[in-house]
Amino acid sequence: MNTVRQLDRVVIRFAGDSGDGMQLTGDRFTAETAKLGNDLSTLPNYPAEIRAPAGTLPGVSSFQIHFADSDILTPGDEPEVLVAMNPAALKANLRDLKSGGVVIVNTDEFSKRNLTKVGYGANPLEDGSLDDYQLIEVPLTSLTIGALEDYDIGKKDAARSKNMFALGLLSWMYSRTTEVTEDFLLKKFAAKPAIAEANIAALKAGWNYGETAESFAVRFEIPPATLPAGTYRNITGNQALAWGVIAAGVASELPVFLGAYPITPASDILHELSKHKRFGVTTVQAEDEIAAAGAALGASWGGALGVTTSSGPGVALKSETISLAVSLELPLVVIDVQRAGPSTGMPTKTEQADLMMAMFGRHGEAPIAIVAPQSPSDCFDAMLEATRMALRYRTPVMLLSDGYIANGAEPWRLPDLADLPDLSVDFATEANAVDAAGEPAFWPFKRDPETLARPLALPGTPGLQHRIGGIEKADGTGDISYDPANHDHMVRTRAAKIAGIPVPDLDVDDPGDARVLVLGWGSTWGPIGAAVRGLRDKGVAIARAHLRYLNPMPANLGEVLARYDKVVVPEMNLGQLSLLLRGSFPGVDVVGYNKVRGLPFTSNELQDALEEVIKNG
Amino acid sequence: MADTAKLGGAVKLDAPKLKAKDFKSSQEVRWCPGCGDYAILAAVQSFLPELGLEREKIAFVSGIGCSSRFPYYLNTYGIHSIHGRAPAIATGLATSRQDLSVWVVTGDGDALSIGGNHLIHALRRNVNLKILLFNNRIYGLTKGQYSPTSEPGKLTKSSPMGSVDSPFNPLSLALGSEATFVARTLDSDRAHLQQVLRAAAEHEGSAFVEIYQNCPIFNDDAFETLKNPDTRDEALIRLEDGQPIRFGDKAVVQSGYGLEVRDAAEVDEADVVVHKSDVDDPAYAFALSRLSGTELDHTPIGVFRSVRRPTYDDLVRGQVDQASEGVDRREALDRLLHSGDTWAVL
Numbered sequence: 011m012n013t014v015r016q017l018d019r020v021v022i023r024f025a026g027d028s029g030d031g032m033q034l035t036g037d038r039f040t041a042e043t044a045k046l047g048n049d050l051s052t053l054p055n056y057p058a059e060i061r062a063p064a065g066t067l068p069g070v071s072s073f074q075i076h077f078a079d080s081d082i083l084t085p086g087d088e089p090e091v092l093v094a095m096n097p098a099a100l101k102a103n104l105r106d107l108k109s110g111g112v113v114i115v116n117t118d119e120f121s122k123r124n125l126t127k128v129g130y131g132a133n134p135l136e137d138g139s140l141d142d143y144q145l146i147e148v149p150l151t152s153l154t155i156g157a158l159e160d161y162d163i164g165k166k167d168a169a170r171s172k173n174m175f176a177l178g179l180l181s182w183m184y185s186r187t188t189e190v191t192e193d194f195l196l197k198k199f200a201a202k203p204a205i206a207e208a209n210i211a212a213l214k215a216g217w218n219y220g221e222t223a224e225s226f227a228v229r230f231e232i233p234p235a236t237l238p239a240g241t242y243r244n245i246t247g248n249q250a251l252a253w254g255v256i257a258a259g260v261a262s263e264l265p266v267f268l269g270a271y272p273i274t275p276a277s278d279i280l281h282e283l284s285k286h287k288r289f290g291v292t293t294v295q296a297e298d299e300i301a302a303a304g305a306a307l308g309a310s311w312g313g314a315l316g317v318t319t320s321s322g323p324g325v326a327l328k329s330e331t332i333s334l335a336v337s338l339e340l341p342l343v344v345i346d347v348q349r350a351g352p353s354t355g356m357p358t359k360t361e362q363a364d365l366m367m368a369m370f371g372r373h374g375e376a377p378i379a380i381v382a383p384q385s386p387s388d389c390f391d392a393m394l395e396a397t398r399m400a401l402r403y404r405t406p407v408m409l410l411s412d413g414y415i416a417n418g419a420e421p422w423r424l425p426d427l428a429d430l431p432d433l434s435v436d437f438a439t440e441a442n443a444v445d446a447a448g449e450p451a452f453w454p455f456k457r458d459p460e461t462l463a464r465p466l467a468l469p470g471t472p473g474l475q476h477r478i479g480g481i482e483k484a485d486g487t488g489d490i491s492y493d494p495a496n497h498d499h500m501v502r503t504r505a506a507k508i509a510g511i512p513v514p515d516l517d518v519d520d521p522g523d524a525r526v527l528v529l530g531w532g533s534t535w536g537p538i539g540a541a542v543r544g545l546r547d548k549g550v551a552i553a554r555a556h557l558r559y560l561n562p563m564p565a566n567l568g569e570v571l572a573r574y575d576k577v578v579v580p581e582m583n584l585g586q587l588s589l590l591l592r593g594s595f596p597g598v599d600v601v602g603y604n605k606v607r608g609l610p611f612t613s614n615e616l617q618d619a620l621e622e623v624i625k626n627g
Numbered sequence: 628m629a630d631t632a633k634l635g636g637a638v639k640l641d642a643p644k645l646k647a648k649d650f651k652s653s654q655e656v657r658w659c660p661g662c663g664d665y666a667i668l669a670a671v672q673s674f675l676p677e678l679g680l681e682r683e684k685i686a687f688v689s690g691i692g693c694s695s696r697f698p699y700y701l702n703t704y705g706i707h708s709i710h711g712r713a714p715a716i717a718t719g720l721a722t723s724r725q726d727l728s729v730w731v732v733t734g735d736g737d738a739l740s741i742g743g744n745h746l747i748h749a750l751r752r753n754v755n756l757k758i759l760l761f762n763n764r765i766y767g768l769t770k771g772q773y774s775p776t777s778e779p780g781k782l783t784k785s786s787p788m789g790s791v792d793s794p795f796n797p798l799s800l801a802l803g804s805e806a807t808f809v810a811r812t813l814d815s816d817r818a819h820l821q822q823v824l825r826a827a828a829e830h831e832g833s834a835f836v837e838i839y840q841n842c843p844i845f846n847d848d849a850f851e852t853l854k855n856p857d858t859r860d861e862a863l864i865r866l867e868d869g870q871p872i873r874f875g876d877k878a879v880v881q882s883g884y885g886l887e888v889r890d891a892a893e894v895d896e897a898d899v900v901v902h903k904s905d906v907d908d909p910a911y912a913f914a915l916s917r918l919s920g921t922e923l924d925h926t927p928i929g930v931f932r933s934v935r936r937p938t939y940d941d942l943v944r945g946q947v948d949q950a951s952e953g954v955d956r957r958e959a960l961d962r963l964l965h966s967g968d969t970w971a972v973l
Contacts, residue, residue, distance in 0.1 A: 041968045044968065044970055045968070045970050047970070047972060190968060194968075237972045238972065239971075239972050239973055240971070240972055241965065241969050241970070241971050241972075242969060242970050242971070242972060243964070243965075243967065243968060243969045243970075244968065253960075253963065253964065256956075256960055256963070257960060259956070260956045260957050260960055265723060267719060267722070267723050269719060286963070287946055287947045287949075287950035287951060288950040288951045288954045288959060289951065289954070289956050289959060289960065290947060290951050290954075290956065291947070292722060292723060292943055292944075292947050294718070294719070294722060294943070296715065296718075296748075297715075297744055297745065297748035298744055300712060300715065300744075300745075301712070301714075301715035301718070301744070301745050301748065304708075304712045304715030304716045304718075304719065304745070305715050305716065305718045305719030305722070306719060307716055307719065308688070308706075308715070308716035308717060308718065308719025308720040308721075308723075309719035309720060309722065309723040310719075311706060311716075311719075311720060312719070312720045312723045312724040312727070313723070313724070314719075314723045316719070330709050330712075331709065331712065334708060334709050338706070423972075424964045424965065424969070425964075427957055427960060427961050427964075430957075445653070469683065469684075469686045469704035469720070469724065469727055470683050470684060470704075470724065470726055470727060471683055472681065472683050473683070474683070475682050475683055475702055475703055475704050475705075476704065476705075477652065477654075477698050477699050477701075477704075477705035477706070477707065478705075478706055478707070479698070479699070479705075479706060479707025479708070480691075480707060480708060480709055481707065489654065490654070490699065
C-alpha cells in the first residue's frame with residue numbers, strides 16, 4: 011500500500027520532443043489541478059523552430075506547472091519533478107532541476123543512437139550522473155504499446171499516446187483525477203473514436219501503473235488553496251488580451267477593428283480574435299506592420315475601436331503611424347508583446363526592453379499613454395484601461411505585455427460583466443463654432459477644457475465635414491498652421507493632455523518599518539512578489555509597489571519613492587525604468603537589478619539581490 | 628449612374644442637387660502657379676456632384692506629396708496622412724464603413740516608391756477604393772529628385788549625371804497586382820478626366836486611375852507630346868469600348884505575345900484590335916499598357932481594364948455580419964468567459 015504524503019506546493023516540468031505532445035500533457039495536468047482547487051501558475055517553453063529534428067536539443071519542448079495550497083505568484087524557479095521523455099529532454103532540463111528532485115525518464119528512448127545524438131558519451135541512467143536525484147525509470151513507450159495491444163490502432167499511433175500514459179502516472183502520483191482529461195479527449199477526438207479510446211486507455215494505464223508498480227512508495231496530496239469565491243478558469247496573457255479587446259468593444263459599444271501582421275509572440279491575439287467575429291470584431295491581416303497600424307487608425311477615424319498588435323520589431327515599424335495618431339489625436343490601442351531584442355533577437359524569449367521605445371520611440375514630441383499588465387489574467391483589465399485612455403483622451407495608448415505573461419497561464423476569477431466600465435464615446439453631432447461668415451462650423455480641435463480632448467466627428471456626420479492631417483493644426487479650427495506660437499502651444503497641449511490623464515495612486519505594501527522599496531513594472535510582478543514573501547518569512551523588512559501606469563505615472567509616485575532610503579528596480583532590461591525615475595526624481599537612490607537572459611527572474615535570485623541591498627544599507 | 632453598392636454602400640440621393648462650389652473648402656489652394664493639380668481639383672470638384680452623395684458620405688485620404696494636399700481643398704471628410712500609407716488607412720476606413728465612398732489621392736513617389744507595398748496589396752484585395760495617382764514623374768514637394776516613374780538618364784538634383792533607375796510602368800504594376808479597374812487620363816483633358824472618374828466611381832472594388840499631371844517647376848512639359856496639337860494625334864490613343872484601336876494614321880494589332888502599333892494603311896480592318904475593357908485575362912490590358920514606355924510615343928488613355936471580382940470590404944463585412952447576426956455581445960462574452968474548463972471556488 012502506498013503512503014500518501016501532504017505537500018503545500020510542487021513544481022513539475024514535463025519535457026520531451028516537440029512531437030511528444032508535452033504542451034497538451036501540461037495543459038491537461040493544469041486542468042486537473044485547477045479542478046482540485048489548487049492555485050497554480052504555468053509556463054510553456056517551446057523551440058523557435060517549428061519542427062526541429064526529432065530527438066535533438068533544439069527540438070525539446072517543455073511545460074512547467076507550479077501548484078499549491080495557497081496563492082502563488084510564479085510558475086516556480088526550479089522544478090522538483092522532471093518528466094523527461096527522451097535523452098534530449100533530460101539533457102536540456104536537468105540543470106534546472108532542484109538538487110534531490112525526482113526525474114522520471116522514458117527508458118525506451120535511451121538508445122545508444124539517441125544518446126549520441128545529444129552528445130551523451132555514456133548513458134546517464136547508468137553512469138551515476140543522476141545520483142543526486144531520485145531517478146524513476148519507466149519504459150513509457152513499450153508500456154503504452156502494451157496497454158493498447160487490444161485496440162484498433164497501429165503501433166505508431168499507440169506509441170504516440172505515451173504522453174497520456176505519463177499524464178496518467180503523474181496524475182496518480184499527485185492525486186489528480188483524470189475525468190476532466192477523459193472528457194476532453196472524447197471531445198477532441200470526437201471524429202476519431204478509436205484514437206479517443208486509445209488515449210483514454212493509455213491515461214488509465216499510466217494511472218494504474220502508479221498504483222501497482224513498486225517504484226512508487228509515496229503518493230502526494232496538495233490540498234486546495236483558499237481563494238476568493240467565484241468561478242475560475244485558467245488563462246494565458248494573450249488569451250486574456252484578446253478577450254479584453256472583445257470586452258473593450260462591448261464596454262465602448264463600438265465595433266472592434268484589429269489590424270495585425272503575424273509576429274511571435276503576439277500572433278495568438280490575432281488568431282483568437284479572428285475566431286470571434288460574432289462580437290463585431292473585424293480582423294485584417296495586413297501586408298505589413300505599417301499597414302496593420304494604418305488600417306487600425308483608418309478604422310478608428312471611422313468610429314471603430316482601432317487596435318493593432320505586435321512585438322518589438324513590428325512596433326518599431328508602426329512608429330510613424332503612432333506619431334500620426336498623436337498629431338491627429340485619434341484613439342488607437344497598440345499592443346506590444348515584448349520579446350528579447352534587438353532585431354530578431356530571441357523571438358520566443360521574454361524581455362522588458364521596449365519601455366523606452368514606448369515612451370520615446372517616435373519623432374517629434376509625441377507622448378502617449380502606456381499601461382503594463384502584471385500577470386496573464388491582468389491583461390484583460392489592462393486592455394480595458396488602455397481603451398479607456400485611448401477613447402477618452404483621443405490618443406494612442408501602448409499596452410506593454412511580454413512573452414512571459416503572453417504564454418504563461420494562471421487561474422482567473424471571472425469578472426461579473428455588469429461591472430464592465432462604461433467606455434462609450436460621445437461623438438460630435440452638431441456644429442461647435444461659427445465661421446467667418448457667421449455660419450455654424452465644426453472645429454475639430456476645439457478641446458474639452460477639462461480633458462483637453464478634441465471632439466470627434468465621424469465621417470458621415472452631416473454638416474461636420476472637416477479635414478485633419480499630420481501637418482500642424484491651429485488649435486481650435488484645425489486649419490493648417492505654421493504659426494510658431496501655435497506650434498509651441500499645440501506641442502505643450504498634447505503633452506499636457508497625456509500628463510493629465512488621471513491614473514490611480516500607487517499602492518504600497520509596506521510592513522511598517524521598511525527602509526527599502528522594491529518597485530517593478532509589468533511581468534516581474536510575480537517573481538518580485540514571491541521574493542518579497544520569502545524575505546518577510548525570514549523577518550526581513552521590505553516594502554513593495556508595482557507600476558501599472560508607465561505614462562503618466564501615478565501622482566503620488568515621487569512622494570512614495572522619497573519615503574525610502576533605497577528603491578530597487580528589477581527589470582528585464584538594462585535599467586529603463588530606473589533611468590526614467592532618476593530623470594523625474596533625481597533625489598531618489600534608485601538601484602537597478604537588471605538581467606536580459608530571455609527568462610523571467612526567479613524569485614530566489616531576486617530575494618538574494620534584495621537582501622544584499624538591504625544588508626548593505 | 629452608380630447604384631448604392633458601387634459607391635461602397637453610400638446611399639444615393641434622388642438627384643444631384645449639389646454644385647461644384649459646394650465641394651470647395653474654405654482653405655486657400657496653395658500649389659505652384661500652373662500646376663496640373665489645379666485642373667484636376669477643378670475637374671474633381673465639378674464631378675463630385677454627379678456621385679449623387681451628400682458631402683459627408685465622401686472621404687478623401689492622401690499620403691504625402693504635392694498631390695496629397697488635395698483633401699484640404701474639398702468640402703468632404705478628409706485625412707492627410709503619412710508618406711505612402713494612404714491605401715492602408717483607407718483600407719481600414721472602407722472596411723469598417725460601408726456607407727462611405729472612399730477616395731485615395733496619391734502621387735508617383737507616394738504610391739509607387741515609399742508606399743508601393745500598400746498600393747499593390749489594396750489592389751489585389753480589391754478594396755472598394757478609388758485611387759487617383761497623379762503622375763508627374765518627379766518629386767515636387769521635396770524640390771526635384773527623380774521618381775520611380777522618371778525616365779532613365781533624367782537629370783535631377785539627386786541624379787546630376789542622369790538617373791540610372793529603371794522606371795515603373797504604373798499601369799503594368801497595377802495589372803500585375805490583380806487590379807480590377809485600371810485607367811489612365813490627362814490633367815489637361817477635363818472631359819476625359821471626368822469620364823474616367825465616372826467609370827472609376829461606378830466600379831465595384833479598387834479603381835486605379837493614373838493621371839498624367841504636369842509639374843511646371845521641376846518637370847515642365849513632361850507630357851507635352853500628348854498635349855501638343857502637332858504631336859498628340861500620333862501619340863495619344865483614346866481607348867473606347869467596342870471601338871477598333873486607331874489613332875492618327877496608326878492602328879493596334881496583335882503581334883506575338885502582345886500588341887503592336889502599325890501603319891493603318893498596311894493593316895486589314897479585321898486585324899485591328901477592338902477594345903474591350905472587360906476581358907477577364909489581364910494579359911490584354913497588360914499588352915496595352917506596354918504600348919508606350921516613358922517616351923510616350925504610343926500612349927493609350929481611357930479604361931484599360933474593368934472586371935468584376937468580390938470586394939475585400941464586402942467579404943470581410945460579410946463574415947462579420949454572418950457571425951454577429953442577432954448576437955447579444957454582452958451575453959455572448961459572458962458565455963465565452965465561461966466556456967471550456969471552469970471551476971467554482973465556494
